[in-house]
Amino acid sequence: APTAPQTVGRVSPTDVVLSPTGEQGRWQLRVDTRHPVLFEHPVDHVPGMMLLEAARQATAATLGSPTLPLRVASTFARYAELDAPCLIEARRLPGDGTAREDSVLVTAVQEGELTFSATVTAASPRTN
Template sequence: MHRGGHARPATGRRQDAGPDHRTRTPPRHSHHHIHQPLPHRLQPTARTPRRPAPHPHTPGPPLPPAHVARTHTRDVVLSPTPTPTTHLLRTDPTHPGLFDHPLDHAPGMLLLEAARQAAHTTTTHPRTTLTALHCTFHHYAELDTPCTIHTHPHPTPNTTHTHCTITATQNNQPVITATVQLQPPPHH
């Protein structure tokens, strides 16, 4: 994971899984260092970072859960727009898994889940599995301002994998950029 700037060795763990969901290659260790100027680049410019948003922005209804590999409507973090590859981020500060404490900005986990769900909108197989995710955080996402999620599928000839780039923008500024890879389950 990179949060803007340059990545340097740090701690973290990566495991590659095959279609049978078992680890196929030995785990590799990597790690990234976030240098000091980062918090200033990520800080919101419209208000101080500790002032809570008065009213989280709530777009229309969520996508159907099956379209984003979820079973419960509450876990869907995307709303549709007239453009099939563009969605609006849904923020529910009462969601126990995505908001475990009060925040003045959208948590990174919410943005990662939005990228995962957006990638799932590009496939028709309901049991597709996330096999890779690389994400760069550019800025905080404010809770009270619309955040648009753009999905850019990449052609993948001669492979069953789905590759796409997900970009979240707010006020015409990039918030995150993610590259996602999905794989359908093996045929039996």
């Protein structure tokens, strides 16, 4: 089941790529190979675009408001496979208290191995 769309900046549940795990800051990647944008052609692994969308959604959930990233610095360490669960974890990074931005570190782990990490920086909700 998808995470509630409004918590990750989406309207439709079909566009939500995160499923709740019962732990704060942790989700299972929700892979729907029928999604017309994320899987516009057949692939044998999770597309990078899907992992970036998972990072954006996890950032929105972590910050508590829908937001568009200002910057994303990401690393793709290995392929995320379609046939094994992939856990997405997010944590807000400490700021200096003066910035009008918030950063969230998002990681994807599959079978105990880091597959992807991203630092997503967004406008602080308190400055919107």
